[in-house]
Amino acid sequence: MTLKREVICCLFFILIATILFCNAHYITSNGERLENVAISKTQGQPWPMPQSYKPSGIVLNLDVVNFQFINVGVNCEFLTDAFKRYSKIIFASNSPARPLNFQQESKIKSSDSVLNTLLVNSKTGGHGGPSFEMDESYTLSITPTGALLSSNETWGAIRGLETFSQLVYRLNTGEFVVNATDIIDFPRFKHRGVLLDTSRHYLKKEYIFQNIEAMAQNKFNVFHWHIVDDQSFPYYSSSFPDLSGKGAYNPRTHVYTPEDVNDIIQFAKYRGIRVMVEFDSPGHTLSWGNGQPGLLTECYSGGQFNGNYGPINPALNTTFPFLKQFFAEVAQVFPDHYIFLGGDEVDFSCWKTNPIITAFMQKMGYGTDYSKLEEYYMQQLLDIISSLNKGYMIWQEVIDNSAKVAADTVVDVWKGGWEDEMAKVTAMGLKTLLSSCWYLDYISYGSDWERYYQCDPHKFNGTDAQKNLVLGGEAALWGEFVDDTNVTPRLWPRASAVAERLWSPAMSDKLELKAVENRMAEHRCRMVRRGIPAEEPLGPGYCDIEF
């Protein structure tokens, strides 16, 4: 799912690059510092912005020695674990008093009120793990006489703990303080994803953990794991070990074992993050072929096999039994309801050369319409997934090529012209996700996050009913030029812009991006302080605690 063959994108890119680059020059002029002073990091403000956020001028001290979370609601292992994590995060030793700085002496004085408890009241637990239907809403009330976090489900409490941890900051005197604040909060969209690609480059488990931790700090709730592709097959399949044995870059070191996969799912689960795995087919499957001979279409030249392979061959009677067994395993390994099935960029040129395909096309009466063959393939696959009681998401081409899909299919829109596509997809009554404007692997000089920030999944022509079919969106970091060396700084805090767009209210016309910038400056330094190497999004400046 990369922006292949779309020359129009080049033109768009030139425009954006010109704007950004020329703009970037402007900010590197001698006037920089004066401009820079205008970026004044907020203190103790949350990201993403809650639906209703009412801070007061009252500053409460936290009692560092005695402070505790007290659970007055349902017991839940996820909450117990979150208490431990957030105690560490809030009072971490790498969160010292803001050291003396002549430029930003704080005038804030803490009050006599001391907060030593956050009562947490979640009505119900986590129902075994995060799901599409989980309730992430919460309210948080911090007053001089006490603090209460309430939610319907543990997942809301976990989101609220993240918010609480962000409200706490330190004075120059070393005191931990929090402003008395009232928050009512819930996500604008239910699906807020980050896509990582472990096929173009393998990512070690520890870097996946690091990015899931960052997702939690930004209230993302889906890790879209584009686990295999043409380039390599790092997923170890218990049913078909040859797939990684012969399709991984290295079957000993560059694979995700069942234990790795489980560790990643568990790590995400405790943070209220679903792991939605993607096995893209019938295209993007070259790496499957080594370990599963006969699966891919053999491409012909001059009447014989030329050594190259194309997409999965739907004309062979071995194909769908294999897929059924493979996806039965996948359905068991990955507990999430949704499996991402891909379906993008199917190249018909190889199919056209293969005599078995040709014979099958004739038999089926498809003539020379290969999109019918694609539809046939997808239909068989969707039926397999349905029979496993799983839901599925697909890239937009499946719809563009007119395949019939089940009513609960979710369509991920990733190409240019997304406004028209989302109007079309939702007019068909299908649910949809937006990825088009959030391809974070495309980089350019300077500050680009505001562009991501201003892209809104509801900005297309459609009825309220259509808008309600938009489940959310995803920040996609494709892996052509990304590996362990740079994945985290490249993703953050650029994905944070997407996070706020998907969680917080839509931008009002009155919104001052300057105020967002100041909060972004605090948020990125907060991530850095917590051990995430989130790169500079704004220009010259510093964090109190550098990475």
Place this chain on the structure above:
Amino acid sequence: MTLKREVICCLFFILIATILFCNAHYITSNGERLENVAISKTQGQPWPMPQSYKPSGIVLNLDVVNFQFINVGVNCEFLTDAFKRYSKIIFASNSPARPLNFQQESKIKSSDSVLNTLLVNSKTGGHGGPSFEMDESYTLSITPTGALLSSNETWGAIRGLETFSQLVYRLNTGEFVVNATDIIDFPRFKHRGVLLDTSRHYLKKEYIFQNIEAMAQNKFNVFHWHIVDDQSFPYYSSSFPDLSGKGAYNPRTHVYTPEDVNDIIQFAKYRGIRVMVEFDSPGHTLSWGNGQPGLLTECYSGGQFNGNYGPINPALNTTFPFLKQFFAEVAQVFPDHYIFLGGDEVDFSCWKTNPIITAFMQKMGYGTDYSKLEEYYMQQLLDIISSLNKGYMIWQEVIDNSAKVAADTVVDVWKGGWEDEMAKVTAMGLKTLLSSCWYLDYISYGSDWERYYQCDPHKFNGTDAQKNLVLGGEAALWGEFVDDTNVTPRLWPRASAVAERLWSPAMSDKLELKAVENRMAEHRCRMVRRGIPAEEPLGPGYCDIEF
């Protein structure tokens, strides 16, 4: 020294971005993997390429237990230290046998010859530290009957040890091997620099170390330390502690103490790398003003000081005594012969408003030619530096504005149209450095290192005598969007392209970039294995040992 006000660059950028972006699309097509197979990492080949490199088919085993470097030349602390470092690097535990990989089973079998010694014969020592005049040439002969590294100075031996360490690789069987090879090597250019900017963002000492280590792995020999600028003044001056006390982002945590500076100089010294510090003036000095009141020009509006400051004020009789005392300290702290004095992007607009400047201009008979004032300032400063027995380098504007400079001045060319500028500068008989085409802070999607690779400092119209005045060049990583979170992957291996251009022979017309690519793939993975998070320069792929 950032590409300010140069609209023409935008146009250039658009062109490049278009080429790269469209090209990038191509490589992300379904054909990726087949293309990718064509990138076949070399094994045990050096970067940068030596002047004469004659590998043989004879593969020698290294005796891991008994292997040692034996000094048969002059004794020198730098060499003793290098032996320790390279013993670790060559036999590091994170350099395991290449694990089983079906795609690249090595067919190489080691011979019966075992190498347990590298004789190192340097005629003279390090003369106290690296200098512009140091001799980095060496010869390395590895044969079945023994191996010898010879040099005139320790610095050549240190370069040769780096080469030797790169020739060693491991077989799948776990054996450390090296090909019998003859090398005659010396740098094409004497000045091969990397510029880091610690003013726009502060870089911790450990990250500066990491990058100096990477420089050593690429045979760079100058760390151009752009230590202060408008944004912050992190250099702690013993003579004027208020400069960092009031000019650093944070005077406790975001400064380089005398100990830090010395540690960095020592770390670089043992690797044959000079530390050339830059204190840019009279522009780019806003951060100096806080700690040195009266130094900067007060800008006027409507007949009175408007609160803004411009460049250093050359019209005040306090200015040059301050500079003399300050640079006397700098000359003592930084042992290198050269101090980089800046002189770029001097904005005359503030000078024009200031009545003291106006009176001084009249007195000096400059009329309204403010470049004469700039020349006056530079002349005084250059005289100060000369009186300290130091040499100096400057940005090209000093010459562009017709200041008279000493005959041994080195001019750093950084703007567009560098071919004409270098022709002009060398026609004046001045020495020069090229930076223009190596501004690595400018990023774009995809693979950009080949563009850096193909820029050659001798590609301008000029006589041999003019070409001989080209001392080399620098890769510049300005700090607007770079800090500890991303400095290393952003710099490497893109700077490696510059390293090879400056060390190795000029590109012949016959050079196959494909072969360079294969060597680049090995080199970047070698850096990764050694702990440098050098990012992917080529597209999908992997390293045996990931970061």
